[in-house]
Amino acid sequence: MRNLLYFLLAGPFLACAACQTPEYEPPDPADGIPEEVWTDQLSMSSDAALIVKVVRVHQATKNELQRLQVTFENRSPQNDKSFRTLIDWFDYSGLKVSSPNDGWKSHIIRPGQQFVVDSIATSPDAVTWRMSVDTWKR
Amino acid sequence: MKATLCLLLPLLLVATSCKSGPKRIDPDGDEAVTSAGVDYNEIIEWTDTLTQRMLTSGFLDREFEFGPKPVKMVVSNIENKTDLSHFPNDLLLGNIRSALLNSGKARFVSTYGSDGTDEMTRDTQDLKDDPLFDPTQVPEQGQATVARLSLRTQILWTHSQGLDDAQNTYVVRMFVSDVKNGEVVWEDRSNPIAKKFERGSVGW
Numbered sequence: 001m002r003n004l005l006y007f008l009l010a011g012p013f014l015a016c017a018a019c020q021t022p023e024y025e026p027p028d029p030a031d032g033i034p035e036e037v038w039t040d041q042l043s044m045s046s047d048a049a050l051i052v053k054v055v056r057v058h059q060a061t062k063n064e065l066q067r068l069q070v071t072f073e074n075r076s077p078q079n080d081k082s083f084r085t086l087i088d089w090f091d092y093s094g095l096k097v098s099s100p101n102d103g104w105k106s107h108i109i110r111p112g113q114q115f116v117v118d119s120i121a122t123s124p125d126a127v128t129w130r131m132s133v134d135t136w137k138r
Numbered sequence: 139m140k141a142t143l144c145l146l147l148p149l150l151l152v153a154t155s156c157k158s159g160p161k162r163i164d165p166d167g168d169e170a171v172t173s174a175g176v177d178y179n180e181i182i183e184w185t186d187t188l189t190q191r192m193l194t195s196g197f198l199d200r201e202f203e204f205g206p207k208p209v210k211m212v213v214s215n216i217e218n219k220t221d222l223s224h225f226p227n228d229l230l231l232g233n234i235r236s237a238l239l240n241s242g243k244a245r246f247v248s249t250y251g252s253d254g255t256d257e258m259t260r261d262t263q264d265l266k267d268d269p270l271f272d273p274t275q276v277p278e279q280g281q282a283t284v285a286r287l288s289l290r291t292q293i294l295w296t297h298s299q300g301l302d303d304a305q306n307t308y309v310v311r312m313f314v315s316d317v318k319n320g321e322v323v324w325e326d327r328s329n330p331i332a333k334k335f336e337r338g339s340v341g342w
Binding site (some may be wrong): 008062063064065067084099100101103105106118119120122123124136137138 | 165166167168172179182185186189190192194196198199206236237238239240241242243339
């Protein structure tokens with residue numbers, strides 16, 4: 001009787017131990033804005049297009065403010081590259097919404113790295129954006 | 139021959155010592171001077187990063203905790219722990235204050251603090267005793283706002299030296315405290331700005 005009890009208690013544990021733990025797969029980043037949409041909003045110089053490419057674009061409202069993230073990838077597998085971005089925000093009327101932090105931002109991207117450029121509109125009036133990408137000589 | 143040389147030599151000296159005059163450039167452009175310290179465009183990058191982080195963290199949206207927006211803030215001490223004797227604190231903090239004001243989430247007081255103060259609120263009260271002015275136009279006493287949140291800033295620096303090269307790395311650290319209980323409600327730092335240069339090439 002006791003042996004039967006032990007068997008009944010141990011059985012489930014043995015069965016679970018025999019199960020293979022599925023390999024952990026990290027979640028993919030959520031799909032961003034379709035390329036045909038952001039292509040009109042992102043302007044890249046021909047020089048910049050040779051060194052970086054856009055991987056994905058995300059836009060969301062965070063705490064009532066528009067937030068934008070653009071992920072770039074270094075096309076070079078061997079060399080650091082430097083580029084800069086300029087983001088302008090616009091309101092419903094198409095008028096630019098200015099911020100004291102406006103201006104080109106410089107970035108250094110490692111070989112083969114993906115680099116996220118993050119921006120948040122500092123005014124709740126901002127609804128859409130335009131990004132310019134250019135090279136940067138350090 | 140001697141006379142010719144005597145005439146030409148001063149001209150040559152003047153010509154070689156002449157430099158081109160000042161030229162307006164894009165402060166973000168490739169012509170901007172890159173120093174071993176922190177440059178203008180890098181300060182703008184810092185203010186942009188820190189503003190973003192404050193706005194995305196959500197602490198300014200906690201109306202149940204800090205009252206209705208805009209939350210009232212004051213600038214606390216700014217500590218310069220770098221090798222730069224004249225760090226442009228006004229530029230750094232001015233941009234952050236302006237951006238937060240535009241967002242509608244925070245408003246800084248100008249009656250006290252370590253940056254952006256304006257004595258005019260106090261000075262206006264003195265007009266009540268000045269017979270030149272109508273005292274009924276002077277705001278009643280006791281109406282100035284007491285800030286709920288305090289913004290403290292530290293500009294940090296590390297210096298590394300190799301055999302031939304040296305590196306300066308600068309970071310801004312900021313934290314916001316609730317003056318009601320002294321608790322830090324937000325803390326973050328900027329991305330580091332690192333400058334590498336040959337030893338002996340910089341004046342200090």
